[in-house]
Amino acid sequence: MTRGEELLGSLLEAARRVIPRARRGAVLRAGREAGGTLTVVSHFGYENRDVVLSTFPVSGGDVIRAIRERRAQVIAEAPESGESAAAMIMPLVDGDVVVGALLLVSVVDTPRVGQEASEALSALARAAAIAVNECARLEAEARHTARLTLVREVGKRLSSILSLEEVLQQIATALVETFGYYHASIFLADIPAGEIILRAKAGRAAEPIGLRLKIAEHGITAAAAASGETLLANDVSREPRYRQVESLNETASELAVPIKARGRVVGVIDVQSVQRDAFEEEDVTTIEDLADQTASTIENAGLYEEAQQQTKDLISLYEAGQLFSSTLDHEEVLQEITRRCVEALDVDTVLLRLVEADCLQVRGSCYRDSGEKEEVERLLRETPIRVGEGIAGKVAQTGEAAVSGSTPGASATLPAFVDYLEKRRWLVVPLKVRERIIGVLTFIARNAPLSFSQRQLTLARGIANQAAIAIENARLFQEARSTNAALRESEERFRTLFHGVPVGLYRSTPDGDVLEANLALVQMLGYPDVQTLQAAKAGSFYTTHQDRDAWRAVVDTSTAPSRTVVRLRRRDGTAIWAHDDARAVCDENGRVLYYEGSLQDITEQKALEEQLRHSQKMEAVGRLAGGVAHDFNNILTTIRGYVELTLRGLKPEDPLGARLKVIEREAGRASTLTRQLLTFGRRQPLELTVIDLNETVLNLSKLLEKTLGEAIRLRTLAPGAFSMYIMADGSAIQQMILNLCLNARDAMPAGGELTLSTRAVIFDPAFVALHPWAECGHYVVLSVADTGVGMDKQTQERAFEPFFTTKERGTGLGLSMVYALVRQHRGFIHLASEPGSGTTFEIYLPRILEKPAPQETQTSRGPLARRSEAILVAEDEEAVRELLQSILEERGYTVLVASNGKDALRVFDSANVAVQLALLDMVMPEMGGIEVCKELQRRQPGLKYLFMSGYSLDGARGQFLRDSRAEFIKKPFSSAEISLKVRQVLDS
Template identity: 45%
Template sequence: MTNPSFYHLLDEQNQKTLEDIIRNVAIGVFTSTGETFFHSLVKCLAQTLNMDFAFVGEVKDPAQQHVETIAVYRDGQPAGNFEYDLPYTPCETVFGKKLCCYPKGVQELFPRDKGLVRFGIESYVGAPLFDSQGQALGLLVVMRRRPLRAPELVTNVLKIFAARAATELERRRKEASLEAHARAQTALFNLSADLSTTLSEKEICRRAVHGLQETLGYAHLGLFLLDEETGDRVMQASRGWPDAPKDWRIPPGHGVSERAVLTGEPAYTPDVRQASAYVPGLGSGAEFDVPLKVDDEVMGVLMVESKEPNAFTENDFALLTAAANVIALALKRAREVQAVQKAEARYHSLFDGVPVGLYRTTPDGQILEANQSLVEMLAYPDRKTLLRANPIAWYVNPEDRLHWQQLMAQQKVVRNFETQLRRQDGEIIWVRDTARAVCNEGGEIHYYEGSLEDITAHKRLEAQYLQAQKMEAVGRLTAGIAHDFNNLLTVINSYAFMIRRQLPATNPLHEMAEQILLSGQRAADLVGQLLAFSRKQTANPVTLNPNDIILQMDGLLRRVLGEDVRLATHLASDLWPVKADPNQLEQVIVNLAVNARDAMPGGGRLILETSNLPMDEAHLARHLDASPGDYVVLSVTDTGTGMSPEVMEHIFEPFFTTKEVGQGSGLGLSTVYGIVQQNGGFLSVYSEVGQGSTFKIYLPRAQETTTHPLPTPQPRTDLPTGEETILLVEDDDMVRELIQSVLEPLGYTVLLAAGKEEALNVARRHPAPIHLLLTDVVMPDGSGTALAEILHAQRPDLKILFISGYSWTILEQQKRQLPPFAFLQKPFAPLQLARKVREVLDG
């Protein structure tokens, strides 16, 4: 409201002086400071000078020509602050210049000032505010809806209080600057403390952005790190961008922040909308970008945006640059720590992942370091327990340790030193040690470091390989001898059979012939065992269940074992089938049973077990001859005297025996070995002196699931006869004559030849049919197989029967190229020969 007495007093010049007015205003603001002062000032000025409007305005950035009011009094009461731009307003003539007074018609003078029109302002008085250094701070303004009647008085009052307002505004700014500086220092201190611990890059960025935004209140903050491959700036953390994608990527050539990345210097953009690299939607105010840089390496950029253009001050620039340096150092440290951790991880991965034991020990036996492979190799529960152990006590042979130390003292390095160590669980293993001595400056050995490789499996396989080579060599020798013996036994046994057949039982010569025949048969059995060992024995494999063999042999085994040995069987109900010769499998079981019986002279137990076993890597590593797949296991365990390691090295060798002279041929286990090998299997033996022995036979699982019935003995009959023509080819004269003497009395026509070429000539000179080719396989002038191919091509109806002192395996590789044939292994009896010939001719 207007004070009617005011102008009355002015008209009476002496009734109220300028001093009185100043005194009244001064009293109203005397005790006030800060915001209260400004609000009291505009109120007192408006009431005392009878003005409709009074306000104090501040221009924070003179270059922006923008006013923000601090205190406003309008129409008799305080009003809210507002902002406006200086251009085309009466304030433009005041700010930073001089006091201006427009007693009336101010709207006509400034027609583009919409505020004057909206509030109906007629008169205006404004005073500029300067700091102590003469820098423009703002302005003090009073306005009235009617013309001024005493403009000189108003301008004098305003001029006086403008100085007081300027002083207070300067003090206010200094306080604000000090507070901002304190906040900035606090923010930097807190940021440094928060990032001083070891953190991930992502966590550093998150904490930095959160701390800066919470403490300093910037509108939008984002931390971006460079993608080394693409050059993209990838956002790691942000505040104030709720719609920003989780992994916001700004590619090269986009966004104003790229300038800071390329130059390595802070970049200020007063209005991002005016920038050429502006990306729509990425802000609308000012942007300050500070590179995250250490030692000329730019790792990323700190992006800070305001809501309005031209919003950043020098203090902001200094603060954000310092903050970016703190963040960059933290990121650099994090990357260095990460690099160290990765290197350590690679080292530990290599150290613990390498499949050999690594160690570091002192000369007196203290273990300084060991990897996980060594822990497992030596069967310790953990690394801590191993480090407390004394490696000197590991050596089975202490002399090996002394020898190792002597080599190390002389050479400072030991390579491929093989020795035996005793694991914590008592198991003895072979190792290969390679190590070096690390010396101090005085040349004394400080510690050893090296590697231990477990070569136990290698040693085992090496022994198996050497044994297999030895057995193979003996087998080849045995097979050659057996072939020659078979020819001789064929003649001896056949003639003995024929003599005995032609003599009456009362004739003394009949008994002599019987003894010759029995001796010859025993000799043939020995040769058969030699052939079994050398895997040259004739076999007729069929798909069968080993349980059936064991059950069928129950009575026989009990008779063989005698009353003092108890027989027990544990047979798997779901046992897989195998493909093997049933007669050979019976021979294996009998031989093992006899061997077990002889190892239990005072009686004991014999246990037969069967089981299924899928062959895994652990089993394969222990058996040189094993192949991956499923196996059936036949175990024969006795409670006998057991065997020493020295005996076990030779048990499968022909004629090796620990029995007294005359109590064994030494061919029992060698026969087992050969039969198992011939049937595609392998075996293992475990034995301890005084604890008994276990033999395990591993036979491959048969693909065919249908088992064949076991053969039953055939009743003896007379020699079958015939009238066909047979071409007999045999290089051994005695065998040839024997076969002729057997077949011709049976009605056959026998054409004789001593070799391949003679046989071809005989066949050429014989135009009549030849029904059967009966030929030896191995002959001096050519093989029987080549002869069979030629003659069968000439005579397609020709039947073929091979005979040999070797087994049928001699023909196995040529089976596909040969015409259909049969095989009879020497030695054979006349009855066997006659039956086989008749069988082939009738087939």
């Protein structure tokens, strides 16, 4: 608080003592002119100074009247804030000048002033006048100091701050904060555009930075810019050039000072106040000084900004060139050009048109917002442009750029664009390649100056030149790419054919380098890709180098493509067979340049051929076994039958009986061997029963211990307490185990260990997928493992072939018989072996999970009763026929015998007894047993039949027995067996 303000406060307090009922009071300072602006210097009883100026009677004009008339005014009734009040107003006179007024407001009644009080108030008024002048003097000094300080500080800031926006904002802020102006703003001029641009502001205005005002239309500030002269409006209500701004509706006076550099207006400082006559001469001078100081800064900043802009333009040109050359894709180049143009020239829309068939077609565009895009694209659809038409068409024709504001009437040639372009500035530059115009670039901007600057025009031309080169390069590249694409398409068709054929194709040099190979060959030889296969030499594909040399000898000497069968080696070492159709390509001197040909994998075909040969061998063995077994069975039937008849006629103590029993036992063994032989040749069906594999293995191991010898240690891992049931032929299982164990013994000439074991397994789909030989289900595994010499891969591949053997005196039937028996049991056999590491055979047989119920066996409980039925016996073997006649007649039957089928029909027709049973051999000369049966059925429908044979019941004979449910007995049989069977058939 100043000294004058302290004095005024004391004077007001003294006035309150003179007028005790005074509730409020104030000292007001008058403006330079009578009736001018009033300023509250000091007050009491009011909330603030603004309240003083807004209350009655100050706002009613009574104070102004008292000042003008230079005499005190007493207002009897002054309603104030709903109360009845009276006021006294005394002018403050210093010499001959009225400097203000003293206001006292008394509530309820009119202040009563006596002579003494009147004199006291007069004295107080004179003192107050002096104090008001003192306050004014001090304020003037303070304002003068503030002006000097402001000018000095601005000078410092201008010399230290390079950013023009920062300097301007600090000046605007200082004007408001230092002098208490209502608003301060600084505009920079864009004379070519006829506009001033708001660059800094402080105070109350809400207009945004960047606001553009037309110099010819917008008030005092624009008028100062247009005239280059300082304009002062002490009372804006009397100034015709004043334009009120909504956010500055309290402005009473305004000062606009132009900023000039070298005689050219570069901006305007505009200051506004809520008081009339707010600007003294020194205020104007101060702001003009600030304008002068700012002018050089603006000019320097403009030069700096111009230099920066030039640098920026050069960078933009460089980056545009780099960007345009970064791709040769035609569409990408066009889009990158338009995108870069929007950024470089700070516009809203860029259109790139190319000349195509005398028309300009839009091939690239970039928009800042979707609304602009929709409007432009609508106009483009409605207005096709030809070369020579409209702005863009003229530029494409003449090669000269066109810019808004400097190309009068250019848009009139295309009326559809008139309304659109009138609200925007635009620039159209040509795209030239060696003086050939290939298109135009159009730049469009909204809310901008009327025209583009020379700098922008230069930048646009530079970008257009680089863009034209990029477009042309992309076009040439596109043409080259199209040509290359056609070549690639042709090559791809060949490549697709090359890699798509199911045979291997190759091209290789005489030295073994693989020049080309297709995917079929890569897969055939087991390589992961073509490159890995090419890294290998062609010689490595053969099992031996001599094989390739032999192949080359054939191909080199052939004038036409030659076909050979070659044995090749895959990458993993496995061998395959292939048909090789190859030819040698030679130069003019006959030197082989390379080989080309095809390979067709015939490994599977070879395997099928091998299986066929294997099947043919098995068929031959089967036929041989069947024939031999049939004859053996007839012989054994006779031997066993007569031995039994002879034994029944001997006394127990007869020594001949023991010898006959030996013959009977050996005949039984011979019968088992013939059955095994038939089983091997698949001429004999298995006699399947439920057996416990563990029990079979344990029982057989006792026999094996004596058979294998002391040098071989036998380990049996088949727990007897745990049963593993299978449906199998017991003797066949024993034969399999015995054959495998004997092979193991031979593989351990120096001794070793043989292990028999069993275990249960389950094959699920995942396991089967990895092991193609398996099928899903529950299995029992029988394992036979030795520690012998082992087998190589070649031996393993042929191990189950009939007649293949590695032994000097081997027959080659042992493992093939095992294989045949396993398959007949619907099982699988797996072989694992390595030379020197022994061999393991694993046999997988289907497992029965539930223990079967015990079966009762029907046996003869003693001698059969003698009967008298008539039986027709048809048998081509005389010894068997006579035996059957003896056995049956001994039982009391009437027996009619025949040596073949036709003889049987003759005997039946001529018989003088009724035949109840026909005992028929299945296979006989001239007519077999089935044919005889059919003929007899026509003769005697109720006749019963019993068939017999030493052959297996396969094919039609077995099917007939199953369909007719006829009874059958297999040779060889004993007298008791045939007697029991005959009785059962007759009694059925």
